[in-house]
Amino acid sequence: MHEGVKENSYSRETATGNRGLMLEEALIFEIGTNETTGVDLPEPQAGADRLGGLGRSEPIGLPGLSEPETIRHYTRLSRQNYAIDLGLFPLGSCTMKHNPRLNEKVARMPGFADIHPLQPVDTVRGALEVINELAHWLIALTGMHGVAMTPKAGAHGELCGILCIRAALEARGDPRAVILVPESAHGTNPATAAFAGYRVENIPATSEGRVDLEALTARLGPDVAGVMITNPNTCGLFERDMKAISDAVHAAGGYVYCDGANFNAIVGRVRPGDLGIDAMHINLHKTFSTPHGGGGPGSGPVVLSEALSPFGPLPYTARTKDGVVHLVEEEHADEFAREHFGKPLQSFGRMSAFHGQMGMFTRALTYILSHGADGLRQASGDAVLNANYVLRSLDDVLDAPFGDSGPCMHEALFSDKGFAGGLTTLDLAKGMIDEGFHPMTMYFPLVVHGAMLIEPTETESKAGLDELIRALRSLAERARSGDESLKGAPYFAPRHRLDETLAARKPVLAWHGPATPGGTPTLSEQGGS
Amino acid sequence: MRYLPLTDADRGEMLAKIGAPDVDALFADVAAVHYLREPIADLPGHASEMAVERHMRRLSDKNLAAGDAAFFLGAGAYRHHVPASVDHIIQRGEFLTAYTPYQPEIAQGTLQMLFEFQSQVARLYGCAVANASMYDGSTACWEAIVMASRITKRNLAILHEGLHPHYVSTIRTMAKFTGDSVADRAPTLSADAGIDALIAEIEANAPSCVVVQYPDILGRVYDLAPIAEAAHAKGALLIAVNTEPVALGALKSPGEMGADIVVGEGQAIGVGLQFGGPYLGLFAVRDPKHVRQMPGRLCGETVDAAGKRGFVLTLSTREQHIRREKATSNICTNSGLCALAFSVHMTLLGEKGLRALAAENHRLACLAADRLARIPGVAVVNDVFFNEFTVTLPGDARAIVRDLAERKVLAGVSLGRLYPDEDQLASGLIVAVTETASEDDIETLAAAIEEVLR
Numbered sequence: 001m002h003e004g005v006k007e008n009s010y011s012r013e014t015a016t017g018n019r020g021l022m023l024e025e026a027l028i029f030e031i032g033t034n035e036t037t038g039v040d041l042p043e044p045q046a047g048a049d050r051l052g053g054l055g056r057s058e059p060i061g062l063p064g065l066s067e068p069e070t071i072r073h074y075t076r077l078s079r080q081n082y083a084i085d086l087g088l089f090p091l092g093s094c095t096m097k098h099n100p101r102l103n104e105k106v107a108r109m110p111g112f113a114d115i116h117p118l119q120p121v122d123t124v125r126g127a128l129e130v131i132n133e134l135a136h137w138l139i140a141l142t143g144m145h146g147v148a149m150t151p152k153a154g155a156h157g158e159l160c161g162i163l164c165i166r167a168a169l170e171a172r173g174d175p176r177a178v179i180l181v182p183e184s185a186h187g188t189n190p191a192t193a194a195f196a197g198y199r200v201e202n203i204p205a206t207s208e209g210r211v212d213l214e215a216l217t218a219r220l221g222p223d224v225a226g227v228m229i230t231n232p233n234t235c236g237l238f239e240r241d242m243k244a245i246s247d248a249v250h251a252a253g254g255y256v257y258c259d260g261a262n263f264n265a266i267v268g269r270v271r272p273g274d275l276g277i278d279a280m281h282i283n284l285h286k287t288f289s290t291p292h293g294g295g296g297p298g299s300g301p302v303v304l305s306e307a308l309s310p311f312g313p314l315p316y317t318a319r320t321k322d323g324v325v326h327l328v329e330e331e332h333a334d335e336f337a338r339e340h341f342g343k344p345l346q347s348f349g350r351m352s353a354f355h356g357q358m359g360m361f362t363r364a365l366t367y368i369l370s371h372g373a374d375g376l377r378q379a380s381g382d383a384v385l386n387a388n389y390v391l392r393s394l395d396d397v398l399d400a401p402f403g404d405s406g407p408c409m410h411e412a413l414f415s416d417k418g419f420a421g422g423l424t425t426l427d428l429a430k431g432m433i434d435e436g437f438h439p440m441t442m443y444f445p446l447v448v449h450g451a452m453l454i455e456p457t458e459t460e461s462k463a464g465l466d467e468l469i470r471a472l473r474s475l476a477e478r479a480r481s482g483d484e485s486l487k488g489a490p491y492f493a494p495r496h497r498l499d500e501t502l503a504a505r506k507p508v509l510a511w512h513g514p515a516t517p518g519g520t521p522t523l524s525e526q527g528g529s
Numbered sequence: 530m531r532y533l534p535l536t537d538a539d540r541g542e543m544l545a546k547i548g549a550p551d552v553d554a555l556f557a558d559v560a561a562v563h564y565l566r567e568p569i570a571d572l573p574g575h576a577s578e579m580a581v582e583r584h585m586r587r588l589s590d591k592n593l594a595a596g597d598a599a600f601f602l603g604a605g606a607y608r609h610h611v612p613a614s615v616d617h618i619i620q621r622g623e624f625l626t627a628y629t630p631y632q633p634e635i636a637q638g639t640l641q642m643l644f645e646f647q648s649q650v651a652r653l654y655g656c657a658v659a660n661a662s663m664y665d666g667s668t669a670c671w672e673a674i675v676m677a678s679r680i681t682k683r684n685l686a687i688l689h690e691g692l693h694p695h696y697v698s699t700i701r702t703m704a705k706f707t708g709d710s711v712a713d714r715a716p717t718l719s720a721d722a723g724i725d726a727l728i729a730e731i732e733a734n735a736p737s738c739v740v741v742q743y744p745d746i747l748g749r750v751y752d753l754a755p756i757a758e759a760a761h762a763k764g765a766l767l768i769a770v771n772t773e774p775v776a777l778g779a780l781k782s783p784g785e786m787g788a789d790i791v792v793g794e795g796q797a798i799g800v801g802l803q804f805g806g807p808y809l810g811l812f813a814v815r816d817p818k819h820v821r822q823m824p825g826r827l828c829g830e831t832v833d834a835a836g837k838r839g840f841v842l843t844l845s846t847r848e849q850h851i852r853r854e855k856a857t858s859n860i861c862t863n864s865g866l867c868a869l870a871f872s873v874h875m876t877l878l879g880e881k882g883l884r885a886l887a888a889e890n891h892r893l894a895c896l897a898a899d900r901l902a903r904i905p906g907v908a909v910v911n912d913v914f915f916n917e918f919t920v921t922l923p924g925d926a927r928a929i930v931r932d933l934a935e936r937k938v939l940a941g942v943s944l945g946r947l948y949p950d951e952d953q954l955a956s957g958l959i960v961a962v963t964e965t966a967s968e969d970d971i972e973t974l975a976a977a978i979e980e981v982l983r
Contacts, residue, residue, distance in 0.1 A: 028645050030878050037882035039612055041923040041964070044888030048895040052750050052913035056884075061652045064879015071594070071614055074873055078623035081638035085622030098532055099626050104579050108616075111589030115659050116602040117805030118942045119593065120934040123933050127592025127804050138573055152664040152806065153862035155849070166706060174976075182626070189851035191859035195675075199708045200854040268796040269556060270735040274563045285862065289532075291865025293619075294639035296628040296662070297807030331949040348802075349702030353605055353667035353695040353794075354805025366585055370573030373568040376738070381552040389543040389557055407555040408545075441631050444850075461534035462543065488834070493634040496834035500633075503831035503843040508821065509658045527778070 004322050022494060029511040032063025038070050043122040052337045073346070080494040081294070084436045090390075092411045092441035092453020093234055095286035095383075096262045102419055103289065103363035112362045117354035121327050127358065128325040131317045134365045138282060138303055141376070142263075142270030146309030148302045148316065150356040151211040154261055157281025157300025158228070160313060164279055164304060165226045165255040166196060167311040167348040174253065176225035182447045183209045184235060185416060198225060205447045209402040209413075210234035213244060220252035222472065230259035231275070232409035234385065234445040235402055236435055236453065246276025254281070255308065263287045264457070265384055265410035268377030279304040283359070288364035290412065299360035310346040317357055324370055382458035383410045390456055393469045399477040410457070416450030421482025426505065428475050430497065433490035436470035441463060465529040530575055548835075568707045595802060595939065599970040599977075601897075603917045603961025604942035605666065605693050605744065605772045605807065607797040609886075614872045616801050618887075619866055629865070633841040639865065640840035643828040646872040651799045653777050654791040655784025657811035661826040662868040663810025663860065666794030667699040670740065670770050671789045671822040672858055674700060677766045678709055678882075679857070680822055685736040688713035689727050691745025691773060700740075709737075717950045718921060729760045735763055738790075742770040743783055746947070747910060747959065748917035750780060757787030766790060769938065773799050774811070775963070776915040778887030784815045791815070798928035799874030800867050803862045809867035821847060824858030847941055886964060889915035895964040897971045901960070904979055910957070917961040919944070922982070926958040929981055940978040 017024040049055065065073060082089070089096035107113060115124055135147045148164075151157035162179070169176055179193035182203045189348070190200040203219065206212045211229060227249055231239040239245070246256045258272055258280040264287040272280050284290045284299040292298075304312055314327040320340060328336050331352075337345040371379060391412035395403050399417035402408075416425040429439035429452070441453040456465055478486055490496065535543075549555055554926060556564055556724070568574070593641075595608050600609070619625060630636030630643075643661045663669040674686045686709055688697055697713050704711045711729070717723060722745060731739055739760045743751045744750045760767045768784030771793035784792045794808035795880035796802075815821060821844065829843035849856035857886040878886060891979060893917040906923035920931055928941035944957030962971065 015530075025641070027641070027648075029648060030877060031877065034880035037879045037883045037885075038614070038877035040883055042884035042889055047893060048892040049887075050895055050898075050913055051780060051891070051915065052752075054750055054752060055828035056777075056781055058785070060778075060782075060880055060883070062649060062878070062880040062883060064881055065612055065876050067612070067877065070873065070877050072617070073876070074618045074624075074869075075621065077638040078618075078621045080635070080636065081623040082632070082635040084621045084626035084628075089628060091628060094628065096626075096628055102582060104620060104625075106582065106585045106589075108594055109589035109590035110594035112800055113803055114594040114596050115592050115606070115804045116595060116600075116802050116939070117537055117602055117606055117761060118602055118946060119939055120931050122931070123593035123934050123939070124804065126932045128586040129588050129591070130585075137572065140569055141806055153860075153934075155859045155861045156664060157670070160857065163706060186861075187848075187850035187853050187856070188859050188861050191852070191856040194856075195859050197708065209635060233810045238556070240558045242614045243560065243563070257746050263738060266559075266745055267977065268558075268568060269565050270563055271565070283862075291625045291866070292628050292862075293625055294627045294636070294642075294869065295865030296862040297664075297867060298862035299807070299837070316696075329946075331946055347707070348823060350695060350698035351668075351702055352665055352699055352806075353693065354665075354808075357806040358804035359807050362585065366581055369573075369576050369581045369584065370578070371530065371532065373572035375533070375575040377556070378533060379557075380532055382533055382540075385535070385540060385543055385547075385552055388547045388549070392547045406558050407549070429632075433632065438628070438635065459532055459534065462539040464534075464693075465651035485927070490634050494637050495634045495837060495839040497634045498667075498833045498839045498841050499831045500841050500843065503829040503841045504846075507827075507843060507844075508830040509644075509647060509820065509827055511653045520550050524618070 001239060020473060021504060023076045025073060027511060028063045028065060029171045029513055032050050034059060034064065036064040036066055037066055038067040063524040088456065088464055089438045090440045090454045090456050090468065091456045093261055095455060095457055096292065097289055097457040098459035099289055100367060103366045106286035106366045107362045109360050111269045114357065128317050128327055130361055130365055131327045132319050134361050135190065138301055139370050142280065142303040145306040146304045146312060148304060148312040150313050150352060151281065151300040151353055153298030153300055154281050154283045155188040155192060157302045158188055160302045161195060161279030161281060162192055162196040162258045163348045164308040164311045165257065168308055169225055171346060175221050178224045180219060180224060180227040181218065182229060184233055184447050185228060186229055186234065186261060189259060193228065197292030208405045209237050210239055211245065213241045215468055216245060218246045222253065224254045224464045225257040226257055228257045228259060230262060232262045236408040236411040236413045237402060237405060238409055242275040251278065262287060262410060265380055268373060269380050270396055278308050278519060284360045284364040289367045291365040297357055297360060299357035311348050313447060314347050314350045379458045385414050386456040386460055387460060387466060388403045390469065390526060394472055397472050397473055411453055411455035413448060414452040419479040421484060423451050423479045423482060424485055427486040427489065429476045430489035431486050432471065435491045437468060446493055537800045539622055543783055550931055555925045586587055591594060592879050596670060598937045599940045599973040600939045601941045601962060601966060601974060602939055603962045604947065605794060606802055607773050607961060607963055608802055608965050609775065609797055609963050610665050611801055611874060611878050614877060615870050619870050620916060625866065630842060633839065637839060640828050641781055642653065642869055642872055643697060643842050644830060647866045649770045649872060650811050653774060653782065653811050654813040655782030655849050656791055657817045658820050659811065660823055661828050662863045663812050664864060665771055665806065665808040665810045666772055666792065669810035669812045671700050671703050672846060674709065674738055675822065676822050677768060679734045680819065681737040681764060681766060683735060683737035684709045686711050687730055687736045687739045688739040689741040690714050691722055691747060691749060692740055692742045692915060695745050696770065715948055716747055717789040718910050718957060722749055722751055728756060731759045731763055731765065738766045738768050740768045740770060742775065744915050744917060747919040749911045750913050750915060753783055753786035753788055770923065775890055778883035778916060779891055789815055795871045798927035799870035807867055809864045809871055814917050825860050826863055841958045870911045889943050894918065896968065897960060897962045900971055900975045904975060904980060916963055917959060919957055919959050921956045922958055925955045932981045934976050936977050940974060943949040
């Protein structure tokens with residue numbers, strides 16, 4: 001406390017619960033009423049009722065706020081969030097980089113934002129060109145043969161890739177039952193394989209943090225449909241044996257799926273297609289800077305090898321020799337395939353209602369064009385440089401389990417080995433909040449006890465990294481000395497540690513207060529009957 | 530390369546700290562034969578903000594935006610006026626550029642919003658609990674079927690003929706791989722939607738679930754209670770699908786009529802058309818005991834160490850990052866920002882605004898149906914509807930829609946586009962009328978159809 005500022009009754013509680021600029025905000029259900037609205041609409045007129053006697057008779061219970069109250073409610077809420085616009089977001093395996101505002105401006109151009117997915121194709125030629133241009137970049141950067149643009153997020157892309165593998169195997173009359181997944185994989189990988197009807201078997205990691213090539217090749221056989229590998233992997237390392245793994249899997253009649261969540265580390269420097277990969281999803285919301293928005297939307301296009309390309313989902317776009325980009329839907333899919341590829345359609349089908357995340361395509365393409373081939377390559381280089389700088393600046397105070405295993409890729413892995421007094425990774429992470437940083441990824445990958453995975457990305461400056469390093473050194477030293485006070489962190493966040501056990505044991509998942517805080521509508525206001 | 534803060538001097542200092550001669554050395558684990566030493570040759574280099582904006586503007590201008598036409602498309606995606614405040618809020622960096630709220634102490638903004646969103650959706654759907662958003666309506670519908678199979682330990686899903694054909698395709702694709710059986714058929718151009726036949730089909734089988742869209746793909750609306758009753762009598766769950774949430778401002782909720790799982794597309798509130806995505810999957814259950822079988826994320830209320838109310842992601846033992854291959858779904862990234870847009874728009878509307886919006890949509894749709902019915906050769910299929918109905922035209926509606934588009938009239942979605950293999954539907958056109966269509970637009974549509982048919 002600053003000299004001259006004395007503790008007084010306000011240091012503990014205020015009447016409002018606010019603390020200066022740290023504002024408490026009630027729920028809309030507590031401050032809104034069913035009579036309040038923030039939009040001007042005509043009063044409902046009597047007469048039109050063709051609802052077949054199914055009109056609502058009971059209040060819904062939706063609170064309304066005026067426009068100024070709405071703006072203030074959500075602005076106050078926004079201030080309780082950490083975000084990439086506020087500072088470094090060093091999450092391992094989830095690239096959180098600067099989101100350029102040009103991307104937002106472009107995505108809102110009426111020709112992209114205000115078109116319907118089922119408009120006549122001649123009225124959306126520009127949109128189809130965007131999809132095709134982005135597809136061209138993704139294919140060129142990955143050295144693959146085709147790309148499925150419709151998957152809505154990374155995990156949806158995984159499903160797309162696995163379904164392509166399954167369709168390809170079934171087309172050759174060789175259905176197989178097993179997908180191999182290394183234990184360092186993202187949790188979505190085994191969940192995806194199981195969802196697609198496969199039995200999942202784990203493959204161990206070596207003491208060096210890479211896939212155990214011997215264990216993997218030993219398990220290959222006529223029942224193995226494929227393997228799912230993350231490269232660079234979740235220990236932040238490049239899978240040196242990737243090509244050997246691919247060759248072995250192909251020789252055994254299977255296919256290689258690569259989780260492309262970490263593609264940011266190698267863009268413009270390594271083409272997954274050169275490594276024998278058959279399918280890989282690309283998280284546009286990671287590598288190509290589309291914003292994560294508190295959990296999404298994502299977008300997960302899947303690049304495909306020549307062997308798997310024919311099996312990708314509908315709809316798709318394709319440029320023909322005359323330069324026209326076609327939208328291939330059910331309407332003329334088979335005819336199109338016969339005319340342009342000389343064979344019937346082999347698509348595994350449709351995996352969602354429309355053409356994919358157009359709003360993310362425009363953002364990603366804008367980002368890609370801004371960077372260009374030279375800038376993307378520089379970006380992956382800087383991302384890897386930043387991660388190695390963090391690794392080498394901290395490996396004297398934090399245990400780096402694979403620190404001797406060669407340079408890391410885009411993320412640096414540490415563990416809580418050496419912490420004293422029962423302090424854990426969680427305590428250090430919560431301490432980061434008080435230092436003004438978002439915590440790193442905790443307890444993942446599972447192959448390392450008390451893992452801390454830090455991915456700084458290329459959009460952080462050296463000064464920013466030095467500040468992060470200073471904070472982490474201080475926290476690491478406190479953890480090694482068994483500083484008890486860390487167990488209470490965070491102290492300076494909008495909330496102290498939250499009781500997650502209570503939330504799960506007695507779930508409160510919706511507001512249960514009165515349905516209509518402002519009174520009940522009369523029958524005449526309800527319309528219909 | 531305006532997005533990269535490192536200077537060459539920084540890079541030099543950092544490489545010295547690492548003990549590497551250059552950046553290429555950091556990729557030593559990549560076999561030399563696979564490492565690219567130069568930018569990929571057939572791709573262009575970086576471009577200025579102005580140049581990129583110009584290029585993208587040129588592509589945007591090649592499209593006919595809904596706002597520049599008389600616009601009547603629906604069939605699963607709806608154009609509504611989105612208040613300017615919605616886009617302002619979702620562009621606040623603290624929402625736009627935040628991560629999944631895994632660190633709840635510094636993510637209360639997102640978490641409280643998700644709790645409010647879940648509460649709004651649950652009430653709109655007449656359910657106990659809603660989750661914190663799926664990708665879109667079609668994938669949410671598929672997840673509901675998987676969930677019903679898990680609960681009933683059966684695997685036959687009966688799909689009503691009025692279910693959106695893209696949802697049916699999505700379900701059929703996925704069912705091939707999970708071993709679920711699917712019974713579906715193309716719609717008949719009838720007002721009664723074959724509900725009696727559906728109930729007979731339920732009674733003759735032991736399905737895991739029955740899937741009914743409300744309002745359906747042709748815009749038809751019917752009482753779900755008898756269907757729910759038939760399903761429950763056979764131990765099956767009723768899944769109700771809604772693709773136009775504004776309709777629920779006027780119509781009884783599916784939960785109120787006995788649907789067990791209600792799923793849908795939230796795009797119409799706050800999100801915008803965006804050529805099909807990103808959209809917003811909504812997912813709710815009527816019976817709280819089904820919560821643990823739900824896919825996706827849930828936000829719950831709790832307290833912090835100082836006793837203050839706060840919110841966290843909860844019941845995560847259902848999820849893939851813990852349960853791996855035994856998870857209820859592989860879904861990870863959701864549509865959080867679209868959920869925010871939905872929630873802000875719904876808060877601006879409130880009960881009063883949503884009801885007024887629904888009433889205005891219905892009024893204009895009634896007006897349009899009456900006007901189109903007066904055109905010789907045009908017949909309205911369904912006389913019960915909300916803001917969308919189906920007409921039959923003399924001739925293939927696909928060709929007529931294309932002719933109308935040349936006149937800057939986007940007339941609706943032809944059934945031929947959705948059901949290319951069903952010749953008996955070729956004359957059908959689905960017309961959606963929201964508050965964004967003026968009475969003049971309706972007259973423009975009718976006059977244009979008259980002209981094209983002449």
